[in-house]
Amino acid sequence: MPVLTRLIPSPVVVDIRPGALDDLACVLADERISQSGRLAIAVSGGSGARLRDRVAPSLPGADWFEVGGGTIDDAVRLAGEIQGGRYDAVVGLGGGKIIDCAKFASARVGLPLVAVATNLAHDGLCSPVATLDNDAGRGSYGVPNPIAVVIDLNVIREAPVRFVRSGIGDVVSNISAVADWELSHRVTGEKVDGLAAAMARQAGEAVLRHPGGVDDDGFLQVLAEALVLTGISMSVSGDSRPSSGACHEINHAFDLLYPQRAAAHGEQCGLGAAFAMYLRGAHEESAAMAEVLRRHGLPVLPEEIGFSVDEFVRVVEYAPETRPGRFTILEHLALTTEQIKDVYADYVKAIGS
Secondary structure, eight states: OOOOOOOOOOOSEEEEETTGGGGHHHHHHHTTSOSSOOEEEEEOTTHHHHHHHHHGGGOTTOEEEEOOOSBHHHHHHHHHHHTTSOOSEEEEEESHHHHHHHHHHHHHHTOOEEEEESOOSSGGGGSSEEEEEETTEEEEEEOOOOSEEEEEHHHHHHSOHHHHHHHHHHHHTHHHHHHHHHHHHHHHOOOOOHHHHHHHHHHHHHHHTOOOOTTOHHHHHHHHHHHHHHHHHHHHHTSSGGGOSHHHHHHHHHHHHOTTTOOOHHHHHHHHHHHHHHHTTOHHHHHHHHHHHHHTTOOSSGGGGTOOHHHHHHHHHHGGGGSTTOOOHHHHHOOOHHHHHHHHHHHHHHHOO
C-alpha cells in the first residue's frame, strides 16, 4: 500500500530561547544556510540598528542595509541594493515591518530569508505573506516562508510590553477565525484544511489557556511558538484563512475607517474575536476569551481603545467589505445597524465592564 504524504513548507530552523541571538552565526553555519557568512542583513533605525553592534562582530562577512519603513517602495529598494551581492541569504532583523520588507526583497532576488524577530506583535514573522503599505493603502504579497526563525526571549523582553500584548490578541483570534472557516464549510461548502485548522486553533488555545503572564519566560516561549505555528498553518492552507476571519475583518475596518486612530493590530483582532464569538452564540467562550484578554491588559470594548459605540457599529457594518469573498459570521448574519447595536449591548452585559 502506498504511503501518501505531503510536503509542508516550514523553516528548517526554529530557535526560540533566551540568548538565541548570540548563536545566530553558528546556527546559520551549522544548518548550511550560510557557511560562508555572506549575509545581507536588513535592519530598521530602531531595535534592529541597536542590536547591530552586538551581532556584527560574529558576522564579519555580512553587509547591513537600513530600511526606512514598511512600504512596497522600501522593499523594492532593498531588493535592488541586495541584488548582485552574491549573498547566501537575507536576514530581517527587527519588527514586523522590517521582516516583511526583507521577505519581499528576498523573494524578489531569489534568496532564502532568515527572520530574527525583536518583538512578538503578530503572526507575520513566519507567514508566507508580506504586508506592505502602497499607494492604495496596504497590500498583502505572497512570499516563501522564512528558512529560519530566531527569537531571543531576552530581546523580546526589552521591547515595549504592548508588542507582546498585541501578539496575544492576534494569536488568540485564531480560535474565532477557525470557527468562521468551519462555518463557511457548513454553509457554503468551502473546503477546510484540517491540518491548518488544527495548528492554528491549538496555537490560539495554548496561549488562551496558559496561566503565565507577559513577564514569564514560559509564557513568552509558548506565545512565540504559537505565532510561528500560525504562520506555518497559513503555508499549509495556502492563504490566511486559518488565522483571519471576522476578527481580522473588524481589524481591517478599524484601519480603513479610522487610519489615524487605529490601535495595534492584535488589540483590534482580539477585541474583534471576542465580539465575533459572542455573535455566533458562543457566549461562554466569548466571556472566557474576554477575561483572558483583560488579564493580559488587552481591550475587549471599543471604548478602551478610544472608539464610541456608534463608531464600533460602523466598523462592524463595514467589516465584510474589507475581504470580499470571505465568509464569516458577519456575512452569515448580515446584521442591520440596529441589530448590531442591540447585539453589542448584550455583549457588554455578558462580559461585564
